[in-house]
Amino acid sequence: MSLSKRLKMVADMVRCGSLVADIGTDHGYLPAHLTRSGKCPGGIAADLRKGPLENAKETLHIYGVEDKVQLRLSDGLDSVLPHECDDIVFAGMGGTLIAELLSRTEWVKDKEKRIIAQPMTHSEDVRKFFVTNGFKIITENACYDDRNYVAICAEYTGENEEKDDLYHHIGIHPIKGNEASLNYAKKQILRIKKRAEALQSAGVQSPEKDNLFAILKQFEEEQLWQE
Ligand SMILES: C[S@@+](CC[C@H](N)C(=O)[O-])C[C@H]1O[C@@H](n2cnc3c(N)ncnc32)[C@H](O)[C@@H]1O
Structure with missing residues (x-):
């Protein structure tokens, strides 16, 4: 089968x-x-x-x-x-x-x-x-x-294991580097971005929003993959 x-x-x-x-x-x-x-x-x-x-x-x-x-x-x-x-x-x-x-x-x-x-x-x-x-x-x-x-x-x-929130969201996929893994990681980052921006534009002050922006910042700083 x-x-x-x-x-x-x-x-x-x-x-x-x-x-x-x-x-x-x-x-x-x-x-x-x-x-x-x-x-x-x-x-x-x-x-x-x-x-x-x-x-x-x-x-x-x-x-x-x-x-x-x-x-x-x-x-x-x-x-x-x-x-x-x-x-x-x-x-x-x-x-x-x-x-x-x-x-x-x-x-x-x-x-x-x-x-x-x-x-x-x-x-x-x-x-x-x-x-x-x-x-x-x-x-x-x-x-x-x-x-x-x-x-x-x-x-x-x-x-x-000592792992941060960025790892919780994308795991090892950026370093696996195959197409499906990269697509998965990109979608996860996009989801975080959308949620963070939605909270931002609703004027919400919350630890969740701060955490999401911190994950995005770390992601950019670590340059986990090149476009
Ligand atoms: C979308 S199907 C997935 C079927 C299969 N595992 C697959 O991946 O193709 C999800 C199944 O999980 C069952 N399910 C949902 N909650 C559950 C639980 N708490 N314990 C056991 N089965 C559960 C549902 O009844 C349903 O049959």
């Missing part, structure tokens, strides 16, 4: 031989692909709602992997047990929700596990969660499909 570029980017970050938990699985394509291809021996396809789990059930049946992937009605990782997964995927959700779901599951702080997040919005919340909660971001990637997408892969080390 072939995956979209976005889900392939996510699948590539899953380790060979790992049990995978796909949180917010919807159609179940990711665990179906990973088990059908033999990359993963099994896993969990979890979703908050029954409808998506029905879709996943059908996908798993079509690809003949229903005996390898368990369906699970679960709010985040609430109904998933630590021993059931090595690599945990949150794809296609907002970054704020991903960070919230991770923050309430203490057992994800395990050096043997890997977290792969593919936030559709607010990727800065995911990076900030990782670097302030003892996780190290080991790699990131971006791709262009119908729009730009980003994926962030992290493992727990127990040590917080």
Whole structure:
């Protein structure tokens, strides 16, 4: 089965031989692909709602992997047990929700596990969660499909990384330098600029506005890429 570029980017970050938990699985394509291809021996396809789990059930049946992937009605990782997964995927959700779901599951702080997040919005919340909660971001990637997408892969080390707000917003993408990464970083900067200018023109005095302008200033000073 072939995956979209976005889900392939996510699948590539899953380790060979790992049990995978796909949180917010919807159609179940990711665990179906990973088990059908033999990359993963099994896993969990979890979703908050029954409808998506029905879709996943059908996908798993079509690809003949229903005996390898368990369906699970679960709010985040609430109904998933630590021993059931090595690599945990949150794809296609907002970054704020991903960070919230991770923050309430203490057992994800395990050096043997890997977290792969593919936030559709607010990727800065995911990076900030990782670097302030003892996780190290080991790699990131971006791709262009119908729009730009980003994926962030992290493992727990127990040590917080010293990272600033500019990093929270654009991660390693400026130095990766490929087209999709640069486009992603540019869009993030543009978003900050628009928000800062909107607050400015509304005459709002707030720490948020000051912080956004400080990020833009740092970005310009560091000249992270040349146009
Ligand atoms: C847009 S779909 C993404 C599907 C798939 N992961 C992908 O990337 O193509 C988001 C899915 O997340 C599920 N979801 C939303 N909040 C959730 C939560 N708190 N716990 C588990 N699943 C959730 C939704 O029901 C929906 O099926």
